[in-house]
Every structure is written in structure tokens, then in C-alpha cells.
Amino acid sequence: MNAPEVVVVGAGPAGIGAALEAARAGASVVVLDEYPGTGGQYYRQPAPGLEASSDSPLIEHAPDGLARIREAQATGVEFCQDVLVWGAFPDGSLTILAAGKADVIKPLKVIIATGGYERAVAFPGWTLPGVITAGAAQALVKGQGILPGRRILMAGTGPLQMAVAAQVVQAGGQVIGVLEANPFGHLLRSGPRFWGQWARLQEGYRYWRTLRSKGVPLTFGRTVVRAIGTPTLSRVVTAGLDADWRPIPGTEAEVDVDTLCLGFGLVPNTKLARLMGCDLVHDPCRGGLVPVLTDGMETSRPGVFVAGEAAGVAGAKAAEYQGRIAGINAARQMGKVTSTETEGRLQAARRHLGKELCFARALNEVFAVKPGILDLVTDETVICRCEEIAWGRLRRERSEWATTLDAVRSVTRAGFGLCQGTICEPLAAELLARETAKPVADLGSYHIRPPLKPITVGALADLSACLPPPPKRMDH
The missing domain is CATH 1.10.10 (Arc Repressor Mutant, subunit A)
Known part of the structure; x- marks a missing residue:
């Protein structure tokens, strides 16, 4: 692959926003994503051949995502799917795997928009087949039109629980309940923090109304403490929780299920940033380990930017604005545009981002995982x-x-x-x-080494043709 000026890793809201702004400024931009479809989880496009009505969960947010993808393509952005970025090295080169072949590229700027992944909460039986994450259930429903199971229970914390449950029942699935670990009083007292977020509150109300119309109960202050089944999940034990999420003795109850969907928030995917030597700091309110960034979304490693959930969990809208800021600043550093030409767009993105980050902080604090859950x-x-x-x-x-x-x-x-x-x-x-x-x-953290994900020995062998020859030995 010929090295473009800017490589964006990740084709979600942050990656699309970054690519659009960098390409608009005149940079050559390639977006690499390891998945078959463009858009990430938020803008996930239905699989080819799937038909969906306008109110189907299969196309929620997909039309907006498709419009942004086409806008980016119109500016010259090249989207490359099924391409894994598995290594990064001190000279700024990236190693990739595409169509089973390894290659090396060395862009001038790298924008990391690798998103996040779901936080694991462990308890006896959590590794049984049939126990999945809420995001996995959402990906099945939105991307493939496949129900995650026949008798489904949601457990965890945060608005994603209700969103996924509503999408599953809209797709024809049976959700027997949604368990929110926080007590209702805690959420009620936190209500004023979301004053003014009418669109989001309306979205939450829509999900609640969908669940209510299907008879799906929403239970507060309760979670799953054990999963049981041989060889796959057949039932779970739930229990009430105290204020720190410790299970309350005597409140246990068994429920027959074949699928348990867990959702306890996200963790930033910082592996590529760590591999590239970027400085990080631990911030629980943003999901854990996050990169240290300038106002321009640049890391401690010059020319390397991070945007979206990989920069700290803040939601899709914040991710897009962060991506736009990163793309503009990458283009500025290459001399593609002047500060005067981009100042208006940059200030607008920062203004919107500030509002989104305030909302994200409130949301992350209200639905923070409590330490008592470790007692499981x-x-x-x-x-x-x-x-x-x-x-x-x-x-x-x-x-x-x-x-x-x-x-x-x-x-x-x-x-x-x-x-x-x-x-x-x-x-x-x-x-x-x-x-x-x-x-x-x-x-500290785990020391990250390439490959970031498993690749074949054959792919590694292919690299020998891509790497420069070693320096000649000097005879003395």
C-alpha cells in the first residue's frame, strides 16, 4: 500500500470526522478498519441484503453515518475495510494485514480512532456460552438482523442497557427484564445534572416506552451474581445491591434464561497509542487508562493524534468533534491550511465538544461501576x-x-x-x-508488544519483502 499523508485507524464517528477534515484541507487520507463494514458500532450499516423499515433497529443512526461516509469519500478519503493495524515502530511506520498479506506503511500523521470495548465484570459462571456483552447483542441485531437468544436478560448499568433491550424487542426478541445496578433514588437525585439534554432524555423515553409496550420490566438496584448451566447458560441468580453494589444476603432469586447480556460501560482502546509510545494517565471518569493530549488531540508523540473513545469514553458526538479537531490540526501541521482558514471550524468543534464532554462526565459519574461489585x-x-x-x-x-x-x-x-x-x-x-x-x-499496565492481534506466521514472513535491507557490515 502506498503511504498516504494521513492514516486514520478506525472508521467510526471519530475516524470519519478526522478523515473528512484532513481531506477537506487537501491531505491524502486513508482510513483503515479491521471490520468489514464502515461506521463503527454507532454508525453500523446493515449487512448487504438486509431490508429494514424506517423504525427498525437495524438502521438506527445508520443513515446519518452513511451520509458522513459519502461526504468523506467525496473529499477523496479512501476507506479500507478488513485491514488490521497490528504493529507500530519507533520510525513511525505501521504494519498492517490486508487480504492475508502483511505490509508496512509510513504516513506523515497518524490519527488513532480505535474506539473502546466493554468493561468486564466477573462473577461465577460469567464465561459460560450464552453470557455476552450488550454491545455484542447490539452488533448482532444492527449488523446482521440476528437475535442474540430466545429468552434474554439484560444486566448492568447505564442507558445502553435500555437502548439494546429496545432494539432487541423491536427486532422480535424476547427480553424478560432489564436490571439496573443503581437504585432508582440515585438516578432520581442525579436528574438535575442532565437538565437541558432534552434530545437525549427524549431518546431514553422512547426506549422506555418501547419496553413498556412489550411488558419488559425495568428493575433498579439489582444485578446478576451467578450464571448457571451445562454446557451453556440455562439460568441466572440475581440479587439486590446496596449503595456500593455489594449483594444483599437473602435477596437472591433464580431466573430461567438462555442469554445474559452484560453492560457495565466502556474502556478506551489505547493499545495502539501505547505501542507508539504515547504517554497515558489513569482517569476513572473517562474509562481508565487514557492518553495525555493537547487541545489539538495530539499525544506526547509528535504527529500522533487520538480521538473518540480511545481518548476517553465520551460518546459518539464527542468522538466526531474530537476527530474533526484532530484532522484539522494534522492538516495544519503539514502546511495544508493556515490557522486563519480553519479557525472558524476549529472553534465551532471545540465549542460543541465542550458541551458534549460536560454531559459525558455527568453520565460517567452517575453510572460509574461501584467497588462492591468485585465482591462477586x-x-x-x-x-x-x-x-x-x-x-x-x-x-x-x-x-x-x-x-x-x-x-x-x-x-x-x-x-x-x-x-x-x-x-x-x-x-x-x-x-x-x-x-x-x-x-x-x-x-501500571500490561506492556504492549506487536502483534496487537493474532496473525499468521506466513504474514510475518511476508514482511521480509517490505522491510529495507539491513546495513552492510563494515570490515575493519
Whole structure:
């Protein structure tokens, strides 16, 4: 692949916004995304051949996304799907995998818009087939028109729960209930923080009305504490929670289900930023580990920008504005446009972004995961799914010298599996922080190495044709 001036990694709202602004300024821009469809989770387009009515969950937000994609294409942006960015190196080059072949590109600017992934909450049985995330259920419904199960229970916290439940029932699925971990009083007291967010409140009301019309109960202050089944999920145990989300003895109840959808918020996907040597800081209100950024969305690594959920969990609208800011500033640095030409668009994006970040902070604080939920983890509860390592082993093998998260990883192999710690890293950090009475930030993070995701040995071998020859040996 010929190296463009700007490479955007991720084709969601942030990536599209960044690509549009950089290309509008005259830069050559390529957007790389590892998934088949453009738009990310928020603008996910239905699979080819799927027909949907105007009120179908299959096309929610999809028309807006398609319009933005076409606008970007009209400015010259090239979207490349099914392309995995799996490595980054000190000279600024990126290694990619496309159609089974590895390649190396070296753009002038890199804009990371890799989004986020769902936060794992562990409890006995959470690894059973049939236990999935709310985002996975949403992807199935919106992208493929496939129901995640026959008898579905939603459990977690935050508005995504209601949104996904409404989309599932609109698609013909049976949702037997939605469990919100926060008590109703907590949400009621937090109401004034969302004053003025009428469009979002109206959207939430629409979801609630859809669920009510289908007889789906919404229960507050309750969650799933155990999943049961052999070999797949057949029932769950739910329990009431106190203010810190610790289960209240005597409130347990069993429910027959074949699918449990969990939604406890998002974690920024910072792996590529970490691999590129960007400085990071731990900010619980933005989802955990986030890159240190300038007002222009540039990292500590010159020429590398981060936008969207990868910069901190703030929602799709904030992601798009962050992407636009990153795209404009990348173009400015290359001399494509002057500050005078772009100042109006930049100030408008910053103004809108400020409002979105205020809303996001309120939302993240109101629906923050409480520490008592960790009480659900027993010594037998698996933390690292890939390597099948339980909490008891992590706790026992934590020696005096293994005081950082990466050292514990080396001792136990937790995080060495196929997902490279995507699922277990935040969970292990929170558990170890509680065990050692240390702040999560003091434990550090997993050391990230390429490849970021599994690739074949054959693809690695292909790289030899892409790399420059080694320097000749000097005879003395």
C-alpha cells in the first residue's frame, strides 16, 4: 500500500470526522478498519441484503453515518475495510494485514480512532456460552438482523442497557427484564445534572416506552451474581445491591434464561497509542487508562493524534468533534491550511465538544461501576478467559516483587492469550488494587508488544519483502 499523508485507524464517528477534515484541507487520507463494514458500532450499516423499515433497529443512526461516509469519500478519503493495524515502530511506520498479506506503511500523521470495548465484570459462571456483552447483542441485531437468544436478560448499568433491550424487542426478541445496578433514588437525585439534554432524555423515553409496550420490566438496584448451566447458560441468580453494589444476603432469586447480556460501560482502546509510545494517565471518569493530549488531540508523540473513545469514553458526538479537531490540526501541521482558514471550524468543534464532554462526565459519574461489585469474584472465578486463570491463582502467585500489573502477568500468564489482555487487564487491575490497597494507577499496565492481534506466521514472513535491507557490515 502506498503511504498516504494521513492514516486514520478506525472508521467510526471519530475516524470519519478526522478523515473528512484532513481531506477537506487537501491531505491524502486513508482510513483503515479491521471490520468489514464502515461506521463503527454507532454508525453500523446493515449487512448487504438486509431490508429494514424506517423504525427498525437495524438502521438506527445508520443513515446519518452513511451520509458522513459519502461526504468523506467525496473529499477523496479512501476507506479500507478488513485491514488490521497490528504493529507500530519507533520510525513511525505501521504494519498492517490486508487480504492475508502483511505490509508496512509510513504516513506523515497518524490519527488513532480505535474506539473502546466493554468493561468486564466477573462473577461465577460469567464465561459460560450464552453470557455476552450488550454491545455484542447490539452488533448482532444492527449488523446482521440476528437475535442474540430466545429468552434474554439484560444486566448492568447505564442507558445502553435500555437502548439494546429496545432494539432487541423491536427486532422480535424476547427480553424478560432489564436490571439496573443503581437504585432508582440515585438516578432520581442525579436528574438535575442532565437538565437541558432534552434530545437525549427524549431518546431514553422512547426506549422506555418501547419496553413498556412489550411488558419488559425495568428493575433498579439489582444485578446478576451467578450464571448457571451445562454446557451453556440455562439460568441466572440475581440479587439486590446496596449503595456500593455489594449483594444483599437473602435477596437472591433464580431466573430461567438462555442469554445474559452484560453492560457495565466502556474502556478506551489505547493499545495502539501505547505501542507508539504515547504517554497515558489513569482517569476513572473517562474509562481508565487514557492518553495525555493537547487541545489539538495530539499525544506526547509528535504527529500522533487520538480521538473518540480511545481518548476517553465520551460518546459518539464527542468522538466526531474530537476527530474533526484532530484532522484539522494534522492538516495544519503539514502546511495544508493556515490557522486563519480553519479557525472558524476549529472553534465551532471545540465549542460543541465542550458541551458534549460536560454531559459525558455527568453520565460517567452517575453510572460509574461501584467497588462492591468485585465482591462477586471468588477464588474459583476465571479472570483471564484466554489462559483460564482464576482469581485465586492471581492472588496466590502475587509475590513481593511482583507488585505491578505487568509483573503479575509475567508470573501467572494472565493477559498472554489471544485477546492480549483486552478483557482481563482492567479487571485484574481493579482486583489487585483492592488486594494491595493501592491505587489502580500505581499498578501500571500490561506492556504492549506487536502483534496487537493474532496473525499468521506466513504474514510475518511476508514482511521480509517490505522491510529495507539491513546495513552492510563494515570490515575493519
